Amino acid sequence: MPNSKSAYSFSNKKEKFDTHIIVVWVDNEAGVLARVVGLFSGRGYNIESLAVAQVDEKLKISRITIVTTGTPQVVNQIKLQLRKLVPVHKVADFKREDKAVIFKEMALFKIVGPNIKLEGALKACKKYNPVLLDKTKKSNVIQITALRREIDKMSKDLKKFGLVSVSRTGAVAMTRGADIFK
Amino acid sequence: MSKLYSGAEIVFKCMEDQNVDHIFGYPGGAVLPIYDELQNFKSIKHVLVRHEQGAGHAAEGYARSSGKPGVILVTSGPGATNVVTALTDAYMDSIPLVCISGQVPTHLIGTDAFQECDTTGITRPCTKHNWLVKDINDLSSTIHKAFEVATTGRPGPVLVDIPKDIQFQKTKYKKPKKEKKLNGKSHNHFNQNSIDHLIDLMSKSSKPIFYTGGGVINSGPKASELLRELVYATGFPITSTLQGLGSFPGEDNQFLGMLGMHGTYEANNAMHDCDLMINIGARFDDRITGKIDEFSPKSKKVHIDIDPSSINKNVKVDLAIVGDVKTVLSSTLKSLKQKKSKFLKSNKQKTSKWWEKIQKWRSVRSLDYIGSEETIKPQYAIERLYELTKDKDSYITTEVGQHQMWAAQHYKFNKPNRWMTSGGLGTMGYGLPAAVGVQVAHPKKLVIDIAGEASVLMTIQEMSTAVQYNLPIKIFILNNQYMGMVRQWQELLHDKNYSESYTAALPDFVKLAEAYNCVGIRAKTPEELDDKIIEMLNTDRPVIFDCMVDKVENCFPMIPSGKPHNQMILGPKDQENQKITGKGKSLV
Numbered sequence: 121m122p123n124s125k126s127a128y129s130f131s132n133k134k135e136k137f138d139t140h141i142i143v144v145w146v147d148n149e150a151g152v153l154a155r156v157v158g159l160f161s162g163r164g165y166n167i168e169s170l171a172v173a174q175v176d177e178k179l180k181i182s183r184i185t186i187v188t189t190g191t192p193q194v195v196n197q198i199k200l201q202l203r204k205l206v207p208v209h210k211v212a213d214f215k216r217e218d219k220a221v222i223f224k225e226m227a228l229f230k231i232v233g234p235n236i237k238l239e240g241a242l243k244a245c246k247k248y249n250p251v252l253l254d255k256t257k258k259s260n261v262i263q264i265t266a267l268r269r270e271i272d273k274m275s276k277d278l279k280k281f282g283l284v285s286v287s288r289t290g291a292v293a294m295t296r297g298a299d300i301f302k
Numbered sequence: 303m304s305k306l307y308s309g310a311e312i313v314f315k316c317m318e319d320q321n322v323d324h325i326f327g328y329p330g331g332a333v334l335p336i337y338d339e340l341q342n343f344k345s346i347k348h349v350l351v352r353h354e355q356g357a358g359h360a361a362e363g364y365a366r367s368s369g370k371p372g373v374i375l376v377t378s379g380p381g382a383t384n385v386v387t388a389l390t391d392a393y394m395d396s397i398p399l400v401c402i403s404g405q406v407p408t409h410l411i412g413t414d415a416f417q418e419c420d421t422t423g424i425t426r427p428c429t430k431h432n433w434l435v436k437d438i439n440d441l442s443s444t445i446h447k448a449f450e451v452a453t454t455g456r457p458g459p460v461l462v463d464i465p466k467d468i469q470f471q472k473t474k475y476k477k478p479k480k481e482k483k484l485n486g487k488s489h490n491h492f493n494q495n496s497i498d499h500l501i502d503l504m505s506k507s508s509k510p511i512f513y514t515g516g517g518v519i520n521s522g523p524k525a526s527e528l529l530r531e532l533v534y535a536t537g538f539p540i541t542s543t544l545q546g547l548g549s550f551p552g553e554d555n556q557f558l559g560m561l562g563m564h565g566t567y568e569a570n571n572a573m574h575d576c577d578l579m580i581n582i583g584a585r586f587d588d589r590i591t592g593k594i595d596e597f598s599p600k601s602k603k604v605h606i607d608i609d610p611s612s613i614n615k616n617v618k619v620d621l622a623i624v625g626d627v628k629t630v631l632s633s634t635l636k637s638l639k640q641k642k643s644k645f646l647k648s649n650k651q652k653t654s655k656w657w658e659k660i661q662k663w664r665s666v667r668s669l670d671y672i673g674s675e676e677t678i679k680p681q682y683a684i685e686r687l688y689e690l691t692k693d694k695d696s697y698i699t700t701e702v703g704q705h706q707m708w709a710a711q712h713y714k715f716n717k718p719n720r721w722m723t724s725g726g727l728g729t730m731g732y733g734l735p736a737a738v739g740v741q742v743a744h745p746k747k748l749v750i751d752i753a754g755e756a757s758v759l760m761t762i763q764e765m766s767t768a769v770q771y772n773l774p775i776k777i778f779i780l781n782n783q784y785m786g787m788v789r790q791w792q793e794l795l796h797d798k799n800y801s802e803s804y805t806a807a808l809p810d811f812v813k814l815a816e817a818y819n820c821v822g823i824r825a826k827t828p829e830e831l832d833d834k835i836i837e838m839l840n841t842d843r844p845v846i847f848d849c850m851v852d853k854v855e856n857c858f859p860m861i862p863s864g865k866p867h868n869q870m871i872l873g874p875k876d877q878e879n880q881k882i883t884g885k886g887k888s889l890v
Contacts (some may be wrong), residue, residue, distance in 0.1 A: 151422060162427050193614065200611035206431040206451060253824065 135191040137170070139216040141199060141223060141293045143301070147207040148174045148182040155205055165190060165198055169225070169268070169290030181209065185292050187216075187268075212301045220296050226289045227271045228253070231260045234281030241281035245274065251260055309438050309469040310335040313402060314343040316445035319478055322346055322373050324364060324742050326357040330377025331417060334402030335469035346543060348538040349742055349771060354381050356735035359761070362397050363739030366722045367697055369522060371398035371438035371452050372739065378404045379417030382463075383424060387729060390428040392459040395545060396520055398452040399459035400426075402445075407467040408436055421463045425671040430458040438471040446478040455489050456609040459519055489608050490625040498632050498641075499621055500580070503643060505580035505649070507602075508817045509656045510538045513561065513590075516545030516725070517583015519718045520628035525549070526718040527581065528631035530852055535638060537646050537653060539660055543584050544710055544725045552714030559669070562590040563861050564707040567668035570859075573598055574736055574867035575659070584629045586616040587726070594867035606630050606864065651837035665713040668859040668872055671710050678828050679707065680780045684752065686714040687778060690835050696748040697740045699723065699758030700881055701733040704786035704857045709752040731760030734777060738764055741773040744748025748776070748834020748839070755781040755848075756805055775837055777846045779811060782853045790856045795863075815846035824848040 148150045153172060154197050160167050166185040175183040195213065197251045202211045214221045231241045242250055242276060248264035250269075255261075264274065268291060295301055307315060313336050317325070325694055326349045329337045340348055347450050351357040354376045360371025372392075375386050376869060382403045392399045406415040422434045441464070441745045448460045466534040504510065512533060519526050526549040533556055540550050541561040550557055559566035559811045561573055569591075573579065579601045584590070585702050594616065603619040605612070613622040623630050638645055641741050656785075698713055699722040700706040706723055715721050722740060724732040733751040751758070768775050778784075788803040817820030821841050825834040825848070838845045859870045 147859055150436075151426070155426060156427055192617075197611060197615060200613075204430075204609070283860070 125130055137191060139189050140185045140195050141214045141216065141291060142188055143293055144202055144227050145182040146184060146211040148180045148206055152236045158161045160203055160297055165194060170294050171290035179263065182292055185290060187291050214231040221293055222296060223267060223291050223293050224265050225268055226265045228287045229262045229278055229283055230285040231282050232258055232284045237281045237302045241278050306472040308472050309464060311341045312441050312475055314339055314346060315475045317346055317586040318343065320449045325350060325373040325375050326351055326360045327375030328357060328381060330352050332378035332406060332466050333375060336777055344581050354384035355387050358385045358479045359732050359735035360739035362392050363699055363717045363722050364389060364737030364743045365397050365637050367740040368743040369719060371400050373447060374399060374401040377401050379419045382421040383419060386424060386428060389425055389459045389808045391724050391727040391729045393428050396457050396516060398457035400448050401459060401461040403461060403463050408465045425461045425831050427459050428824055432461040434463045434597060435468055436475045438468050441468065454644050458624055458818055467493050475577055478714055490629050492623045492625045492630060494633060495622045497622065497637050500634060501637055501641060503578055504536060509575060509577040510539040511572050511576040512547045512580050512582060513573065513580045514540060514585055515543040515547055515584025518546055518549040523718055524705040525628040525631060528628060528635060532631055532635055535646060539572055541773055543590055545696060546584065546721060547710060547721045548715035548718045551716045560710050564857055567666045567859055568663035570811040570861065570867040571663045572660055576601045579603045583607060585612045590862045593864055593866045627858050646890050664787050665752040675828060676830055677852045678825065678849060680708050680855055681712055682828060683780060683849050683851060684708050685833060686831055687835060688713045691748060694748045696750060697744060698738040699733040699740060699751045701753045701755060702728045702730045703754045704790065705752055705754040705780040707857045733757055734761045735764045738767050738773055739777040741775050750776045750778050753777055753779045754786060755808060757783045765820060765844060767880065771817050773844060774842050775844050779848055780851050781848050783808060783852050784853060811846050811848035820844035822846050826850045
């Protein structure tokens with residue numbers, strides 16, 4: 121039987137790492153986050169970012185969004201291992217480059233400096249729906265929502281305007297269109 | 303209004319409804335209310351162990367030999383941490399256990415109270431699931447759920463942590479729900495197409511092999527029956543992992559023996575050269591595959607497993623069938639009978655060359671060893687033990703090391719659930735308490751722990767348990783005064799640097815047996831061995847059998863680390879030519 125895909129096809133070195141966004145619906149009970157996160161650390165998987173909150177008050181369901189990187193085999197294992205956890209209801213997996221899915225992260229920037237710099241900072245954020253959350257004579261707190269790499273970029277670019285503090289969330293994801301993930 | 307029960311009573315009410323007849327435990331401050339209730343539930347017998355690890359392994363032995371979940375009851379803090387090794391062991395080998403642990407009262411949790419530890423935190427990675435019950439109203443449903451999780455799908459250990467105040471509080475008791483909701487985790491995910499595909503592969507193959515594992519045992523005795531039927535109906539050769547021994551008769555001609563690191567020459571070579579590998583309930587463990595990128599390079603691989611995460615984890619397969627072994631095998635047999643009723647006949651020709659090749663490998667006689675008339679060879683001791691017990695439907699447990707591999711190689715199993723050994727975790731000290739558990743489940747049967755002198759000392763205190771409950775277990779120690787497997791690896795891989803692998807001050811095992819008020823027997827020469835074994839078998843009390851064996855015997859054949867299946871070391875003579883070099887040294 122020639123051409124079996126069984127052997128020699130498992131060289132991890134050749135396979136490239138993809139970024140995936142894993143969404144997990146879980147029962148919001150004590151220790152559930154530790155189970156999910158412990159599974160990642162215990163089996164040597166990566167977590168790039170994490171966002172978690174209860175999304176259904178009545179059913180007590182939390183939605184955990186994890187950005188991870190791995191070979192296709194590792195990502196597959198992550199999904200299968202997650203599905204084995206008792207409080208896990210369903211697991212969705214999106215590739216970062218997937219056009220049918222929206223990914224967003226939020227960041228808060230604190231800018232300290234003279235007025236001209238504060239205005240400059242706000243201007244620089246224009247593309248990313250900036251919201252001025254707090255304003256004093258010497259400082260601004262600006263909120264933006266954007267992609268990870270855009271926030272990375274802004275965190276660098278705003279330094280010249282007097283950026284003193286950054287706080288940011290993990291990514292959250294949602295499919296485009298009327299369909300929901302079942 | 304229905305009657306109110308205390309948390310402690312509810313624990314036992316749940317066990318009654320889950321048909322628990324034995325629990326293995328050790329009392330302590332945080333479980334005393336539960337121990338108070340023990341006397342009121344006559345159908346549940348408590349076995350008092352001497353260390354909580356012993357309780358865990360005894361429950362494992364009980365579970366593996368009976369097919370029922372093993373139940374453990376321990377106190378908080380050290381009681382819970384002592385049972386962690388056994389839980390991890392059960393997790394690795396997929397053994398259903400339910401561990402009930404006491405916890406400090408809820409208002410003291412987090413205060414570093416006496417004998418407090420984060421039990422659910424500590425046991426999270428070594429259980430299928432665990433619960434800390436903080437509300438008495440959740441207690442009965444949690445315990446019922448615990449039994450369900452432990453026993454369904456791929457079985458495994460679970461833990462329920464119950465704070466002391468919850469044990470005192472009262473509420474109504476809820477019976478288990480009859481209908482088993484699977485929470486979307488149903489276990490059979492295959493369809494007829496996969497079965498047809500499998501049969502198609504089977505009929506095209508000229509070099510097939512069945513590679514079966516503990517999943518067959520876990521699926522119940524019926525699965526072993528179906529496996530036998532399938533193997534006979536196809537005429538294919540079959541090999542088994544350490545955990546799968548007994549699911550197919552060990553003395554049958556179609557059985558190639560165990561595979562893997564210390565498997566037979568014929569089994570490993572057949573795995574390497576086959577064109578179709580049908581994995582039933584095994585998980586491509588590293589002790590089985592050897593060097594992974596040279597593992598069975600020319601075969602199509604089929605994997606039947608109840609756990610989807612086992613598929614494509616270590617080895618990529620061509621056809622995955624996710625389901626319970628029993629169900630998959632019965633569908634396969636049904637389709638085989640319908641579509642290829644003359645499969646055996648038509649296939650005989652096709653696989654005849656393959657069988658010729660296998661016979662050639664067999665003729666190497668890889669389990670042979672150089673006998674001696676002065677010292678007892680460990681392999682000889684196992685062979686004699688087998689010959690003298692094979693008519694008795696005996697149950698064998700082991701510790702971990704050379705003796706374990708010799709037992710797997712030379713003791714032949716014909717029935718499932720007769721072989722209890724720590725495979726995945728490799729826990730020294732497993733065998734003695736496991737034998738206690740097996741004997742509890744099967745009071746009239748012969749239960750032997752084939753042990754090493756180093757392993758058995760790790761849990762030797764459980765002899766006291768065996769004596770207390772009149773459990774006539776036989777501890778058959780292959781005593782070579784070395785941690786034999788460590789010594790073997792040091793000889794082969796570490797330039798004979800026997801660092802700390804010799805035990806200089808061993809106890810006198812015969813006197814030790816007497817101290818425990820059981821029977822000690824020692825055999826020193828091959829000549830007296832048979833008589834001594836018969837003496838052991840005729841003793842209706844626990845026995846420690848000190849079998850003084852060759853000190854430097856190595857366990858062969860062996861796939862050296864870093865080598866594929868077809869590069870085995872066969873024996874002492876062969877060993878010189880196959881030096882393990884470079885990379886292999888760093889692999890475990």
